[in-house]
Amino acid sequence: MQTPGPFEYERATSVEGAIASLQRLGPDARIIAGGHSLLPMMKLRLANPEHLIDINDLTELAYIREDAGEILIGAMTRHVDLLGSELLARHFPVFRDAEEVIADPVVRNRGTIGGSLCQADAAEDLSAVCSAVKANVVIRGADGERVVSMSEFHVGPFMTAVGDGEMLTEVRLPLRPGGGSAHEKVERRAGDFAIAAASAALWLDGDTIADAGIGLSAVGPTTIEVTRAEELLRGQVPSEDLFGKAGEIAAEDCMPIPDGRGPADYKRHLAGVLTKRALRRAAARALHQEA
């Protein structure tokens, strides 16, 4: 029988209250949202928090809305709502691509974007998605908020920029013209973590790529941002040849390790192919040419 180790439980009734509890209880306290990453980790004793602060009552953190040139997503927004959001699908279809292949519909009723990002599992899909679309996250503490980019957010395996006494409250997606995005994943069976996955976003200015974002899942110690390929793409005209080269860079720059999901060279190959496919689909969407 798998049961978490003992801990104390409390329910937060406000964001301020949750932060006050985190500060009072110290580093052995953890926030629990959907719990579908944290509770399995606790059952395996990979995580042993002494206190859990349940934020499921903080419905004020469950929203997807457009405001001042950004899409704002509250940390308690569940996968089911990310999948269903027409606003998100219109501006960042990469979210729907990813959500369709994250776990299963029942798990998606519980898991949240804040929990997924804070878990910072390198094999998790939304971290790659948020990296590709150049998201910023809002981290709140007792002294106020700070906004950090995804590259600053991931600091190591299962480690983020969220410090003791702080919590992630919002994900911000800057809206820019000419955008298209897509997520490509290969997994062993439906709903599993990726063997490898690639998220790509492109922003076109006329015929040329003004900016690009590529995030890879499951092929390194953290989510991999393929900055060298992003640099290659900027200022270029989208083409199969260009996307092939970007894929080659992704294959070179990722850092997969062999495990039950496959050998490293296979994962490297997948990272390249999936990057190329994601870029191809992102470009088609940016040009409104998707079949």
Place this chain on the structure above:
Amino acid sequence: MQVTVTINGEAVSRDVEPRTLLVHFIRDTPGLTGTHWGCDTSNCGACVVLMDGKPVKSCTILAAMTEGHEVRTVESLEVDGVLDPVQQGFHEKHALHCGFCTPGMLMTSRALLDENPDPSDLEIRTAISGAICRCTGYKNIVAAVRWAAEHEATTRQEA
């Protein structure tokens, strides 16, 4: 800690450890053992119950997290000897063999039909993709849910 959970409309209260999982609370406290405890890792779907009408995996939710919410288990489907259409569908279409996955399959299917009364085979397969059956190959389960969708109105009338 004292935890009170509303299970099938009745408030059930017990002093439990905070780490008590909902599946064990349901099975041990009111003794409703219809909810099966399977893989313990949120993969198999045998423990699915409805929380505020939505299917959730009760092995990966703390009982304490459900206080103030409505939990519905497989025991609530049959009313006064009349089976729920999904139960009747599983009977008609022979959608179970060993029966271990059945409670989770039934609750997942019930939630699907509550939201989408006329699902396609693909929508049914997607809805139950978080539940594993090692006996049927799923074909009869999909047929059972279709049967339930087609007989929902008449079965309800008879009830």
